[in-house]
Amino acid sequence: MEINFYKYQGTGNDFVMVDNRDRSLDLSNLDLVRRLCDRKFGVGSDGLIAIQNHRDYDFEMVYFNADGSQSMCGNGARCAVAFSAFLGIIEGKTHFLAIDGPHEAILSGGQVELLMGDVAGIEEKSGDFFVNTGSPHHVRFVEQVAEYPVFDEGKAIRYDAGYAPGGTNVNFVQAQADDRIFVRTYERGVENETLSCGTGVTAAALVFGLRQGQSRVKINTLGGDLSVKFASNPDGSFSKIWLIGPAEQVFSGKITI
Numbered sequence: 001m002e003i004n005f006y007k008y009q010g011t012g013n014d015f016v017m018v019d020n021r022d023r024s025l026d027l028s029n030l031d032l033v034r035r036l037c038d039r040k041f042g043v044g045s046d047g048l049i050a051i052q053n054h055r056d057y058d059f060e061m062v063y064f065n066a067d068g069s070q071s072m073c074g075n076g077a078r079c080a081v082a083f084s085a086f087l088g089i090i091e092g093k094t095h096f097l098a099i100d101g102p103h104e105a106i107l108s109g110g111q112v113e114l115l116m117g118d119v120a121g122i123e124e125k126s127g128d129f130f131v132n133t134g135s136p137h138h139v140r141f142v143e144q145v146a147e148y149p150v151f152d153e154g155k156a157i158r159y160d161a162g163y164a165p166g167g168t169n170v171n172f173v174q175a176q177a178d179d180r181i182f183v184r185t186y187e188r189g190v191e192n193e194t195l196s197c198g199t200g201v202t203a204a205a206l207v208f209g210l211r212q213g214q215s216r217v218k219i220n221t222l223g224g225d226l227s228v229k230f231a232s233n234p235d236g237s238f239s240k241i242w243l244i245g246p247a248e249q250v251f252s253g254k255i256t257i
């Protein structure tokens with residue numbers, strides 16, 4: 001059996017995308033998901049996204065990490081919006097469903113503005129921070145993020161007993177200006193550093209923006225530039241959180257299964 005797939009990247013976070021409106025791909029087959037994401041034995045990606053029909057939304061995004069686990073993916077959602085426009089499901093604006101609930105997005109040129117879910121607040125963790133932006137994120141500020149041992153430190157925190165059993169993603173953040181940060185992320189489910197993580201930079205931007213009194217933060221990642229704007233509320237929560245950045249189709253092909 002052959003299935004058409006597309007490859008997308010959003011600031012270097014890369015995804016195998018499948019139009020699964022006909023449900024031809026069996027998403028309960030996690031061995032297949034893992035094989036397609038494998039960089040040696042498959043297409044190779046940080047995750048796989050299936051676009052499916054939904055009665056109440058333009059589409060549903062079903063996201064898997066490369067290891068077959070599921071969570072919310074901000075960069076993946078931006079790519080899913082671009083892919084849905086490519087498929088003719090949506091035009092400039094959309095209302096779609098992801099694992100953490102409904103989202104809105106605006107697509108203009110190659111840029112996607114994604115409305116994230118509201119965030120309940122920021123937890124302090126012995127000088128670091130924890131924020132759930134649809135996926136769990138530990139945030140640590142460091143001096144020289146370019147030289148920081150992201151894999152080793154990220155893995156240690158990801159598997160820390162305090163985050164068991166689910167674990168967490170881990171973001172290392174360097175302030176570059178009053179309204180700009182550099183972020184490197186160790187992602188659970190990929191079990192490695194990725195070039196960018198959308199929910200991760202959102203978590204880092206909320207912590208940094210609140211501290212700096214900024215409602216818009218620019219973010220550099222190893223894979224490119226993003227920005228986050230948000231409203232902070234008196235009770236410590238955040239709303240109207242927009243993650244903004246590029247999403248691009250890089251190639252397409254056929255999967256033989």
Ligand SMILES: N[C@@H](CCC[C@H](N)C(=O)O)C(=O)O
Pocket residue numbers: 013065069070071072073074075076135136169187188189190194196197198199200
């Ligand atoms: N790369 C993603 C995050 C994907 C989910 C994460 N690895 C997890 O399991 O929590 C993003 O862009 O947000």
